[in-house]
Amino acid sequence: MENVVVIGGDGFCGWPTALHLSRRGYGVNIVDNLSRRRIDEELGATSLTPIAPIDQRIAAWKEISGREIGFDKIDVALEFDALVALLNEVKPTAIVHFGEQRAAPYSMRGLSEKRYTVDNNIAATHNILAAVAASGRDIHVVHLGTMGVYGYDGDGLEIPEGYQQVKVTGDDGAEFEREILYPTNPGSVYHMTKSMDQLMFQFYAKNDQLRITDLHQGIVWGTQTPETRLDERLINRFDYDGDYGTVLNRFLMQAAVGHPLSVHGTGGQTRAFIHIRDTVRCIELAIANPPAKGERVVIRNQMAETHRVRDLAKLVASMTGVQVAFVDNPRKEAAENDLRVSNQSFRDLGLKPTLLAEGLLEETVDIAEKYVDRYRPSTIAACSVWTTMNKPGIVKGVDRIEVSAA
Amino acid sequence: MENVVVIGGDGFCGWPTALHLSRRGYGVNIVDNLSRRRIDEELGATSLTPIAPIDQRIAAWKEISGREIGFDKIDVALEFDALVALLNEVKPTAIVHFGEQRAAPYSMRGLSEKRYTVDNNIAATHNILAAVAASGRDIHVVHLGTMGVYGYDGDGLEIPEGYQQVKVTGDDGAEFEREILYPTNPGSVYHMTKSMDQLMFQFYAKNDQLRITDLHQGIVWGTQTPETRLDERLINRFDYDGDYGTVLNRFLMQAAVGHPLSVHGTGGQTRAFIHIRDTVRCIELAIANPPAKGERVVIRNQMAETHRVRDLAKLVASMTGVQVAFVDNPRKEAAENDLRVSNQSFRDLGLKPTLLAEGLLEETVDIAEKYVDRYRPSTIAACSVWTTMNKPGIVKGVDRIEVSAA
Numbered sequence: 001m002e003n004v005v006v007i008g009g010d011g012f013c014g015w016p017t018a019l020h021l022s023r024r025g026y027g028v029n030i031v032d033n034l035s036r037r038r039i040d041e042e043l044g045a046t047s048l049t050p051i052a053p054i055d056q057r058i059a060a061w062k063e064i065s066g067r068e069i070g071f072d073k074i075d076v077a078l079e080f081d082a083l084v085a086l087l088n089e090v091k092p093t094a095i096v097h098f099g100e101q102r103a104a105p106y107s108m109r110g111l112s113e114k115r116y117t118v119d120n121n122i123a124a125t126h127n128i129l130a131a132v133a134a135s136g137r138d139i140h141v142v143h144l145g146t147m148g149v150y151g152y153d154g155d156g157l158e159i160p161e162g163y164q165q166v167k168v169t170g171d172d173g174a175e176f177e178r179e180i181l182y183p184t185n186p187g188s189v190y191h192m193t194k195s196m197d198q199l200m201f202q203f204y205a206k207n208d209q210l211r212i213t214d215l216h217q218g219i220v221w222g223t224q225t226p227e228t229r230l231d232e233r234l235i236n237r238f239d240y241d242g243d244y245g246t247v248l249n250r251f252l253m254q255a256a257v258g259h260p261l262s263v264h265g266t267g268g269q270t271r272a273f274i275h276i277r278d279t280v281r282c283i284e285l286a287i288a289n290p291p292a293k294g295e296r297v298v299i300r301n302q303m304a305e306t307h308r309v310r311d312l313a314k315l316v317a318s319m320t321g322v323q324v325a326f327v328d329n330p331r332k333e334a335a336e337n338d339l340r341v342s343n344q345s346f347r348d349l350g351l352k353p354t355l356l357a358e359g360l361l362e363e364t365v366d367i368a369e370k371y372v373d374r375y376r377p378s379t380i381a382a383c384s385v386w387t388t389m390n391k392p393g394i395v396k397g398v399d400r401i402e403v404s405a406a
Numbered sequence: 407m408e409n410v411v412v413i414g415g416d417g418f419c420g421w422p423t424a425l426h427l428s429r430r431g432y433g434v435n436i437v438d439n440l441s442r443r444r445i446d447e448e449l450g451a452t453s454l455t456p457i458a459p460i461d462q463r464i465a466a467w468k469e470i471s472g473r474e475i476g477f478d479k480i481d482v483a484l485e486f487d488a489l490v491a492l493l494n495e496v497k498p499t500a501i502v503h504f505g506e507q508r509a510a511p512y513s514m515r516g517l518s519e520k521r522y523t524v525d526n527n528i529a530a531t532h533n534i535l536a537a538v539a540a541s542g543r544d545i546h547v548v549h550l551g552t553m554g555v556y557g558y559d560g561d562g563l564e565i566p567e568g569y570q571q572v573k574v575t576g577d578d579g580a581e582f583e584r585e586i587l588y589p590t591n592p593g594s595v596y597h598m599t600k601s602m603d604q605l606m607f608q609f610y611a612k613n614d615q616l617r618i619t620d621l622h623q624g625i626v627w628g629t630q631t632p633e634t635r636l637d638e639r640l641i642n643r644f645d646y647d648g649d650y651g652t653v654l655n656r657f658l659m660q661a662a663v664g665h666p667l668s669v670h671g672t673g674g675q676t677r678a679f680i681h682i683r684d685t686v687r688c689i690e691l692a693i694a695n696p697p698a699k700g701e702r703v704v705i706r707n708q709m710a711e712t713h714r715v716r717d718l719a720k721l722v723a724s725m726t727g728v729q730v731a732f733v734d735n736p737r738k739e740a741a742e743n744d745l746r747v748s749n750q751s752f753r754d755l756g757l758k759p760t761l762l763a764e765g766l767l768e769e770t771v772d773i774a775e776k777y778v779d780r781y782r783p784s785t786i787a788a789c790s791v792w793t794t795m796n797k798p799g800i801v802k803g804v805d806r807i808e809v810s811a812a
Contacts, residue, residue, distance in 0.1 A: 114532075115532065115533065122602075130517055166572035166574050167573040167581070168570065168571075171563065185612075187613075192609045196606070199602050199605070200598060
């Protein structure tokens with residue numbers, strides 16, 4: 001049996017990934033510092049769905065599937081020796097690395113959140129790479145990156161999977177081709193750390209011949225996977241707060257409580273999306289298809305489709321009958337952007353993704369409406385501002401009034 | 407009077423920069439955690455020149471020049487609040503940021519050194535940027551980067567100053583130009599951190615309109631500046647150990663004790679060089695020529711000339727009469743490389759650099775021969791290995807025997 005260590009395996013993507021891999025026959029060990037639960041407390045936020053403690057989650061999985069999942073509470077950014085000891089004990093063939101602070105708004109909330117995001121994410125990634133290199137074991141590192149590293153003011157070209165062919169002019173005036181890492185243009189401190197991760201992957205792949213896959217993921221929507229729906233103790237998170245809740249979840253929540261959907265700016269922002277069911281399948285495909293030793297980092301775009309925010313709002317509004325309200329945008333970003341992304345690599349591996357139009361009703365009925373009594377209205381508004389020039393007051397008007405009226 | 411904070415102002419580049427700026431009329435505050443002195447103790451190494459404690463250095467400067475230099479022992483990677491308080495008190499118009507672990511061999515020595523280099527360098531740079539952004543003050547950040555971020559297996563083109571024009575092919579098959587950050591290809595964990603710094607500069611320049619200059623410096627040689635030679639208590643460091651001693655200093659030291667000069671590999675490695683006197687002038691020029699607010703990061707190549715290592719060895723051998731010995735190379739790098747670098751930006755600002763052929767005799771007589779009695783033979787060999795595949799035994803033979811016979 002191949003063993004896989006899932007770092008951040010208590011989180012929104014990590015937990016269903018751990019269950020999916022366990023069901024598929026991998027020996028799974030979760031490593032998590034439980035920071036996501038701690039940040040919930042810090043923000044006064046909570047998952048709409050009732051999340052069981054990690055030991056109950058794992059015991060329920062054992063009861064239902066008969067399979068064991070290991071758990072170690074290790075902070076990989078700080079407890080390096082414990083990480084090394086774990087790798088020697090578990091002897092994994094792959095590590096799935098979700099061990100990073102993953103909310104852009106949280107990373108822009110204030111100085112301590114900016115510094116935490118940088119210190120945590122960079123040290124976590126580097127410690128994993130250094131530990132794998134030092135172990136002498138052939139461990140494939142599969143990292144969850146984000147489409148967001150590229151920013152959203154591109155030149156209209158389809159975003160390739162990591163690398164781009166460009167032409168440069170030689171001293172003799174003749175042009176020649178070279179391949180570059182597709183240039184990043186991060187829009188938050190969080191996205192910046194994922195761009196920095198890329199450089200560490202590049203170095204460790206070259207210097208230590210580590211096998212590394214970097215998955216540039218779109219916004220993940222949906223809550224349940226076939227495994228998490230087996231028992232309520234296995235249920236996955238549904239975040240709708242202003243920091244961790246992605247735009248679709250906030251719309252679903254607003255619709256469930258009968259409020260207008262608050263669209264920031266013109267809603268012309270185009271984003272990439274993928275269902276959590278496809279996230280876990282992609283990770284399994286990535287684990288099964290590592291780069292050869294000594295090969296460059298494999299970068300795959302992990303997304304199914306793109307949508308404009310206002311079109312999402314229309315879709316949710318048409319399903320639920322709520323209104324759409326346009327409010328100020330706290331982010332520093334283009335009002336309107338196009339986004340075209342190649343996902344050829346996962347399509348070639350056989351992925352047939354779930355699309356929004358098919359899965360959205362399930363989210364509305366089975367999650368947002370079912371658990372509406374657990375809704376905490378005060379946490380839904382975005383409170384982060386992108387620069388010192390934007391004072392907190394920019395998030396105002398309709399958005400706040402709407403929400404506090406709930 | 408304009409105030410400048412020199413972070414890392416007790417180090418090899420930082421100290422002469424602090425004195426130079428003080429003499430030119432800037433109010434200078436040194437911030438340093440004295441880590442370089444601590445690492446000397448850790449390595450059992452010491453500067454060939456006798457370095458006075460920081461308080462004696464500053465007192466001597468006051469005595470000789472009549473000028474005050476402030477000093478705060480702050481670790482900018484860890485003591486964020488102290489850094490913020492200092493900026494509010496000093497109100498600098500510029501920060502010169504030398505506050506990073508700067509030796510590639512030290513960064514590859516082992517796991518704790520790799521982790522220290524990443525944790526320290528990234529947190530230091532990010533804390534400075536976050537503190538400046540939060541201060542609301544218009545503080546120009548001048549950072550010391552390195553030519554080494556680009557690696558030494560280029561495509562033969564002259565390395566530009568940070569940015570490169572490339573052509574990409576649009577969906578309609580037509581080509582168009584775009585500008586990219588010249589791609590990095592770091593050859594050590596240390597160089598990797600400097601590549602990562604670039605991404606933080608790019609983000610903070612864009613998001614917070616910080617004014618940032620990144621200086622990609624060559625290997626600095628020479629010891630004294632007009633200020634440090636005014637009194638022996640002001641003397642600058644001369645490192646010759648296997649971690650912090652650059653190739654030229656090791657040659658000068660070997661020559662002074664009558665040993666063959668140990669050239670790693672074929673000595674075909676081409677590197678960029680600059681004299682410490684020109685380093686301090688370049689920094690003054692960089693401070694005086696900041697980017698406009700909202701402009702992209704200004705990147706300047708801070709180097710005077712390039713040489714192959716074996717040609718350096720020949721130069722030192724011809725001056726001193728010692729032999730040249732070729733030994734194994736502990737680094738993972740091309741045996742031979744070309745290197746052409748644009749330094750137009752500083753030439754346009756009036757820099758007329760000191761060249762090796764002019765200044766080398768002074769180093770031999772005034773430093774290496776004068777202080778030869780302080781030489782500690784055991785520290786000169788390179789002990790770091792670049793991968794777990796290279797066991798320590800690779801640094802062997804002529805090099806070690808030579809050195810331990812001293």
